[in-house]
Structure formats: C-alpha cells, structure tokens
Amino acid sequence: MPTATYTVEGMVCPHCAAAVGAELERVPGVTEVHVDLAAGTATVTSEQPLDRDAVRAAVAEAGFRLRP
Known part of the structure; x- marks a missing residue:
C-alpha cells in the first residue's frame, strides 16, 4: 500500500x-491517516496512489491548504 506525506499549511x-x-x-481508497500537528504534515496510506488534486480538495474542505 502506498504512503505519501503532504505538508498542510495553517x-x-x-x-x-x-x-x-x-x-x-473520506477520500476514496484511503486506509489510514496520521496528522502531525507539530510538523504540519499529513501522512496518508491508500490502496493505490492518490490523485494530488483529491488530497488538495479534502484539505481545502477542512479549511487548509497543501503546500505546493
């Protein structure tokens, strides 16, 4: 299962x-999420590699942004 870490601003x-x-x-295919507040990151494990736009949209729905 692929794992990716994203930097979340704010x-x-x-x-x-x-x-x-x-x-x-809530992103389809996600099996595990770990958010590290101190580091400002979210590590996501999924069944298949996730589309970055889907991750960006989920973070935006929560009121935050992915760092490019």
Whole structure:
C-alpha cells in the first residue's frame, strides 16, 4: 500500500489536525491517516496512489491548504 506525506499549511491546534484527518479519511481508497500537528504534515496510506488534486480538495474542505 502506498504512503505519501503532504505538508498542510495553517494547522495551529488539535482541532485543525482532526478536521484535516477526518476529511482525508473520506477520500476514496484511503486506509489510514496520521496528522502531525507539530510538523504540519499529513501522512496518508491508500490502496493505490492518490490523485494530488483529491488530497488538495479534502484539505481545502477542512479549511487548509497543501503546500505546493
């Protein structure tokens, strides 16, 4: 299963990290999500490589942005 780590801009509290994690878990094919608030990252494991635009849209739904 592929794993990818994304940098998320704007997370400042545990609620932010939880919101990002919840939205990423809704992306089809995602099997596991770990959000590291201190590092500002989200590590996502999925059944197949994810489309970056789908990840970007999920993070945006939570109110944040992926760093390019």
